[in-house]
Amino acid sequence: MAKKGGTYDIKFAKLDLTQNDKPEFETWLQKAAPSIEDAYQIACDAGYRCTTKLDERGGGYMCSWTTVSDTHPNSGVVLISRSEDAVEAFWLSFYKTFSLLPDERWPCDDDNLSAWE
Numbered sequence: 001m002a003k004k005g006g007t008y009d010i011k012f013a014k015l016d017l018t019q020n021d022k023p024e025f026e027t028w029l030q031k032a033a034p035s036i037e038d039a040y041q042i043a044c045d046a047g048y049r050c051t052t053k054l055d056e057r058g059g060g061y062m063c064s065w066t067t068v069s070d071t072h073p074n075s076g077v078v079l080i081s082r083s084e085d086a087v088e089a090f091w092l093s094f095y096k097t098f099s100l101l102p103d104e105r106w107p108c109d110d111d112n113l114s115a116w117e
Helices: 021-031 036-045 086-100
Strands: 048-054 061-067 077-083
Touching: 021 086, 036 048, 036 086, 048 086, 061 086, 077 086
Parallel strands: none
Antiparallel strands: 048 061, 061 077
């Protein structure tokens, strides 16, 4: 993780939804997703810092997740989701982390990505 006055050693998670995943995400969002309040609490309790902002580069909104602790399994990794809707950008990151990944570990460029390509 970044240290105050230090340098960043960050990896970006490679976890994009496929065309086949998107209908499953929409169904999950409508039928199985917790309330937005509960979802934020779950993410925070699991050690994530969630930031959603206007995506000036690509338009729409970008939600980035990082970890609070240096000992978290996803420490040093950033998960980014983008959408035209700010709340959906958050939901995409939540879904990727808690529904698609049984161990909540984000795959990175240096991981075996065969299941995600």
